[in-house]
Amino acid sequence: MDKELNPAFDLLTLTADIVSAHVANNSVTIADLPSLIAGVYGALAGLKAPRSAEEAAPQPAVSIRRSIRPDTIVCLEDGQQMKMLKRHLMTHHQMTPGDxxxxxxxxxxxxxxxxxxxxxxxxLALKIGLGRKSAKSAPTPAIAPAKKPKTLRKKLSMFAPSE
Structure with a gap:
């Protein structure tokens, strides 16, 4: 029997190594030794077992198609109906919308x-004026540069005292 191809041999070897290291550093009664060996072996065997498909893909509380209703949205985690889902996700499930x-x-x-x-x-936002550009933020049309204003020349005759 080839040692490298036999998974049971690997588990037994690992179990023996772990138990011997534990017993070398800790005091264990002889009566507790079989349960320790069985526990370590079971833990190692559980690591090797493939996960079932049910664990990999969780089932939603309701179907995704039925989770969006006109007046409510249904949380797929727990099936609760609400108007806004973001806060519920963070407070009850510690999830962001992206998660x-x-x-x-x-x-x-x-x-x-x-x-x-x-x-x-x-x-409501449109009614109170949100989403509209205000007069202040509207771009002003390009104005041609203003000409230099003419200076008023004083006519001496106008201001001179009449004789």
């Missing part, structure tokens, strides 16, 4: 606010 989109494989333009709420805020 959230990456975890659930969402497009970059996936909304973090309910559509009707965004429209109401947009209308």
């Amino acid at each position: 959230y989109r990456a975890k659930w494989n969402l497009p970059a333009d996936y909304p973090m606010v309910a559509p009707n709420y965004a429209e109401r805020r947009r209308a």
